[in-house]
Amino acid sequence: MNIYNFFLRGTALMAAVATLACCGKQTKEAFPVPEKPILEMDYSAEKTTFEVWAPTAESAVVRLYDGDKMVEELAMTAAEDGLWTATAKGDKKGLYYAFQVTIDGKPLKETAGIFARALNVNGDRGAIIDLNDTNPEGWAEDKTPVVPTSEIVIYEMHYRDMTAHASAGSSYPGKYIGMAEHGTRSKEGLATGIDHLVEMGITHLHLLPTADFGSIDESTPTNEYNWGYEPKNYSAPEGTYSTNPADPEARVRELKTLVQTLHKAGINVVLDVVYNHTTSTENCGFELTVPGYFYRMREDGSFADGSGCGNETASDKAMMQKYIVESLEYWVKEYHIDGFRFDLMAIHDIETMNLIRTRLEALKPSILLYGEGWAAANPLYDESKLAFKRYTYQMPGVGAFSDDIRDGLRGKLDLSAGGFIHGVAGNKEAVKFGLVGGVQHPQVAHTEAWCAAPTQHISYISCHDDHNIRDRLEHISPKASEKELLQMVKLAQFGVFTSQGIPFFFCGEEMFRSKLGEKNTYNKPDKYNAIDWNLKHKYNGLVEYYKGLIALRKAHPAFSLGTADAVRNHLSFIENGNDAAIGFVLDKLEGIDSAKRIVVLMNGSRKAVKFNIPAGKYKWITDGSEWNVNGMGMLNTKGEIEVPAITGIILAEF
Numbered sequence: 001m002n003i004y005n006f007f008l009r010g011t012a013l014m015a016a017v018a019t020l021a022c023c024g025k026q027t028k029e030a031f032p033v034p035e036k037p038i039l040e041m042d043y044s045a046e047k048t049t050f051e052v053w054a055p056t057a058e059s060a061v062v063r064l065y066d067g068d069k070m071v072e073e074l075a076m077t078a079a080e081d082g083l084w085t086a087t088a089k090g091d092k093k094g095l096y097y098a099f100q101v102t103i104d105g106k107p108l109k110e111t112a113g114i115f116a117r118a119l120n121v122n123g124d125r126g127a128i129i130d131l132n133d134t135n136p137e138g139w140a141e142d143k144t145p146v147v148p149t150s151e152i153v154i155y156e157m158h159y160r161d162m163t164a165h166a167s168a169g170s171s172y173p174g175k176y177i178g179m180a181e182h183g184t185r186s187k188e189g190l191a192t193g194i195d196h197l198v199e200m201g202i203t204h205l206h207l208l209p210t211a212d213f214g215s216i217d218e219s220t221p222t223n224e225y226n227w228g229y230e231p232k233n234y235s236a237p238e239g240t241y242s243t244n245p246a247d248p249e250a251r252v253r254e255l256k257t258l259v260q261t262l263h264k265a266g267i268n269v270v271l272d273v274v275y276n277h278t279t280s281t282e283n284c285g286f287e288l289t290v291p292g293y294f295y296r297m298r299e300d301g302s303f304a305d306g307s308g309c310g311n312e313t314a315s316d317k318a319m320m321q322k323y324i325v326e327s328l329e330y331w332v333k334e335y336h337i338d339g340f341r342f343d344l345m346a347i348h349d350i351e352t353m354n355l356i357r358t359r360l361e362a363l364k365p366s367i368l369l370y371g372e373g374w375a376a377a378n379p380l381y382d383e384s385k386l387a388f389k390r391y392t393y394q395m396p397g398v399g400a401f402s403d404d405i406r407d408g409l410r411g412k413l414d415l416s417a418g419g420f421i422h423g424v425a426g427n428k429e430a431v432k433f434g435l436v437g438g439v440q441h442p443q444v445a446h447t448e449a450w451c452a453a454p455t456q457h458i459s460y461i462s463c464h465d466d467h468n469i470r471d472r473l474e475h476i477s478p479k480a481s482e483k484e485l486l487q488m489v490k491l492a493q494f495g496v497f498t499s500q501g502i503p504f505f506f507c508g509e510e511m512f513r514s515k516l517g518e519k520n521t522y523n524k525p526d527k528y529n530a531i532d533w534n535l536k537h538k539y540n541g542l543v544e545y546y547k548g549l550i551a552l553r554k555a556h557p558a559f560s561l562g563t564a565d566a567v568r569n570h571l572s573f574i575e576n577g578n579d580a581a582i583g584f585v586l587d588k589l590e591g592i593d594s595a596k597r598i599v600v601l602m603n604g605s606r607k608a609v610k611f612n613i614p615a616g617k618y619k620w621i622t623d624g625s626e627w628n629v630n631g632m633g634m635l636n637t638k639g640e641i642e643v644p645a646i647t648g649i650i651l652a653e654f
Contacts, residue, residue, distance in 0.1 A: 031055040031293070033318045034081040037326055040115040041097060043128055048092045050074070050099075052113055053319065054289045055082030057101040062086050063110065065096040065125060096125040101289060111288035114323060116233050117330070118248040121219045123212045123233045127248035131334065134252040136260055144338050144366060145266045147203045149455055149502075150560035152368070153550050154270065155202040156463055157507035159241050160225055164526045167533035168192045174223065176241050176254040180261040186533040196536070198265050200510065200543075201550040204368060205262060206270040206341055208464060210255065212236050214279045215523070218245040225529060227464060227522040228272075229309075229343060230279035234327050259336055268338035270368060271331060275315070275324045276347040276375075277307035286313075294320050296380040306347045308376030315352040316381060324352060325359050332363050342371030346388040347379050350395060353387045357397045370399030370458050370502075373450075392438075393452040401458045404446065405434020405499060409492045410461050410469065411476060418476045420495070420604040421488040421646065425579040431602075432582060434459055436571060437500030439564035443573045454560070454567055457501030461492045464521075468506060470514045486512065487646040490545050490624075491604060494648035497549040498559060498600050500567050510546040511535035541625075548627030552650070555629035556621075558586045558593040574613060580605035581643070585614060594630075595652040603643040612639045613651070621650035 032055065042049040050062045060076040076084035076099075084101075098110040112119060116126035163170040163178040167186050170193060172178035184192045191199050209228030216224045218239035228238060237255045239245030259269050278284040281303055286294035296304040296314045306312040314320050331337045340360075342348065353369075360367045373389025384391075389400045408430025411419040420427040433446035437454020451457045462469045469492065473485050480488075489512065497503045507513075508531040515521050521528045536543055553559055561567050570592070574583035586598040597616065603609045615638045619631025624647040626632070631652055635641075643649055 031290075031319065032081040033322055034083060038083070038115055040099075040113040041117070041126055041128060043093060043130055045091045045093070047090070048088045048128055049085065050076070050088070050097065051079070051083050051085045052076070052099045052101070052289060053082050054084055054099075054101045056103055056290055056293075057084065058103060058105070060084040060099060060101045062088075063098050063100065064088060064092060064128075065098070066094075067096075071095065092128045093130060095128045096120050097128060098125045099289070103291065108288045108291075109283065111285045112233060114285040114289060115235055115327075116285075117235050117334070118252060119212060119233055119236045119239070120248065121239060121246050122217065123214070123236070123239070129249055129252075131252070134249050134256060136253060136257045139256060139260060142260050142263055142336050144336065144364065145203075145263055145268055147268060147366070148557075149562065150557040151203055151554045152502050152560075153202045153553060154204045154206050154458070154502065154504040155197060155200070155507060156206040156208070156504065158208040158227065158464065158529065160526060161507055161529050161531055162193055164223070165530040165532050168531070169533075172243060174241065175243055176237075176251070176258045177243065180258045182261075186536060188534070188537040190533070190536045190540075192533045192536075194261065194265060194267075197267060200547055201554065202267065204268045204270050204339060206339075206504070207272060209272050209274055209343075210237055210241075211271075211273065212238050216240050223526065225523060225525055229274050229522070231274045231277070232279060233285070234273075234275065235330055256335060263336070268366075268368065269336075270339035270341055271337050272341045272343060273328070274343040275327070276313055276342075276344040277309045277311050278313070279309065281311045290319075293317065294323075298380065304380035306375040306377050306379030307344055312347050312375075312379055314381075315348040316385075321352045321355065324348075325356055328356060328360060329363060332360060332367070338364065338366065339368030339370075342369075342387075344375050345371030345400070346373055346375040346386050348387050349381065349385050350387050350391060351385070353395050353398050357395070361397065368399075369397060370401070370456075373400035390448070390450050392450045392456050395456075396452060399456040399458050399502065400450070401460060401463075401504075402434055402438055402501060404430050404438065405457075405459050405495065405501070406461055408434060409495050410472060413466060415467070415472065415475055420580065420582075420602075421491045422477065423580045423605040423646075428579050428582060431495055432573060434495065434501065435499045435582070435584060436567050437564075439500075439567055441568055441571070449564075451564070453563055454500035455502060455562060457499070458504050459496045459499040459501035460504040460506075461496055462509065463504070463506050467517075467519050468513065468515050469509055470512055471517050474514075475517070484646065486539070486542055489542065491602065491646055491648050493546065493549055495602060497552060498602075498648070498650070500559065500561055500571070502560075503549075503553065505546075507531065508535075510543050512539040512542055545625075545627070548622060548629075551627065551629050552621065556593050556595065556598065556652075558589050558595065558598055561592070574599075574601075574611055576609065576611050578605065578609050581609040581611070583611045583613070587614075595654050597653040599651040600648070601641070601643045601650075602648045603645060606645050608642050608644050610640055610642050613637065613641055615639050616653045618651040618653050621652050622648070624649055
């Protein structure tokens with residue numbers, strides 16, 4: 001079927017319009033979009049109402065199933081704004097449903113639709129449930145923990161990574177409720193799982209994709225692994241993380257239980273969302289309801305592929321925009337989610353990202369939004385209107401990952417050379433740019449500032465993607481001792497946590513975890529991905545160092561000044577002529593911080609470096625190993641101080 005060959009049918013349709021995109025002619029269908037939220041399945045004990053948006057359909061039916069047996073078929077009626085509706089009388093709870101639309105005389109495959117909130121095994125049909133039945137005890141009283149922006153620390157994890165290894169001591173390895181277990185311990189008696197997160201002091205837990213994905217068969221017990229960037233149904237949780245994927249209520253209830261448990265522990269929950277592409281195209285709910293609409297299409301009728309996964313969604317189209325916004329609102333309302341990380345955010349348009357922020361802030365003012373400010377390839381849309389990192393300043397309240405500070409600290413993706421922590425020249429300005437939180441600063445000559453506020457700058461050195469920091473360092477510096485490697489990890493994270501941006505780190509790196517040298521472990525076994533909690537004992541010194549960095553952010557708001565003007569007014573760099581050493585002063589902090597002045601010195605070289613700092617009576621916050629955020633010892637100096645190789649130190653004047 002020619003996906004552009006749509007035609008008018010009935011009063012629910014509008015005329016198609018052709019628009020000219022920057023990349024050439026692109027036919028876009030303009031259809032009426034309902035103003036009200038779309039509830040594809042609305043259950044009550046007396047009746048269940050179904051609706052599906054299918055403006056190009058000639059007819060539509062909804063079928064009800066008891067297991068795999070069809071028990072009822074309802075013809076749907078064309079309504080306003082491209083909707084088709086039907087009502088099933090009586091109590092239908094426990095049944096499943098699927099839509100089928102007919103276009104050009106051809107019935108398409110059945111689909112659960114695009115808004116399914118509960119699913120059968122493997123998500124081909126929606127489930128009729130009462131969501132009130134899925135609420136854990138006390139759910140109505142569940143509250144988002146209050147976290148000042150200055151204290152935010154993001155910890156990224158995958159469900160299986162945290163609990164799958166035997167050393168985690170979990171009763172439910174790899175499951176939602178496995179992460180909700182308190183009291184799990186390693187063989188040395190050290191906290192694992194959620195108790196470890198509380199002990200570390202992180203404020204936001206970033207969970208890899210939680211929405212239903214299509215790469216693992218849910219019908220049989222499995223320990224298969226996948227990151228989940230293969231979306232199938234966007235508004236229902238993945239079944240493999242449930243103790244019973246065959247029970248549509250179980251996955252919903254268990255995820256809510258995890259969110260509730262994390263909230264009680266003082267931790268906000270961030271979901272990694274993948275609205276930029278679908279794993280399947282022809283078999284996706286988008287294509288099985290309105291073929292060719294939800295994706296960007298080339299002139300030859302093929303799918304554009306800015307995601308590198310076979311397609312790219314078209315957030316610039318009204319219904320796709322509405323869909324993304326309402327799906328996100330649902331996660332906030334139904335699951336009490338506190339933030340979202342957007343995969344390949346640059347495939348989405350700026351207007352949509354700003355609308356997301358506006359709508360979600362209305363529900364939860366503290367919502368945390370950030371994403372990847374890039375795409376896998378050039379999206380088929382006007383580049384200047386897309387949410388690329390360089391346009392972050394146009395999206396207030398939306399952050400982006402900083403590959404500037406990442407690459408400056410640890411070297412570029414191709415492993416061809418190290419970065420500042422290796423003592424490699426040419427990285428100083430990139431690190432400085434990250435330290436000011438990606439805003440314009442008169443002492444930074446790196447690149448054009450892309451943040452309007454430092455809170456838009458997500459500072460990190462590694463994440464689930466690519467090599468983790470240990471494997472990277474071992475590859476670039478194969479002759480380095482373990483002591484030197486640990487020093488480099490500490491210095492890299494020192495740069496992240498002393499930056500004006502929001503610090504982010506990958507699970508297990510505080511324990512010096514390895515992924516056995518593998519770069520891409522998206523579907524590798526637990527052997528490569530699961531955290532060996534025995535490492536926490538072996539590398540407890542590194543764990544304690546991370547704790548010190550997190551405590552620093554909570555004790556000293558000067559490391560999160562909040563605005564670009566405040567950064568320029570209070571942060572100044574100390575120049576010493578060494579390309580592998582950076583120093584800066586946070587000054588005039590009365591009313592901002594308990595300290596009047598804070599001096600931060602970083603030495604990435606392999607020999608000690610001297611800095612001239614403002615004269616004063618200082619206390620050590622850290623000497624590179626020990627931490628005391630309130631200061632320890634006294635240092636009277638008239639200006640000169642020496643910093644050891646591969647070390648970061650902090651001094652404060654109170």
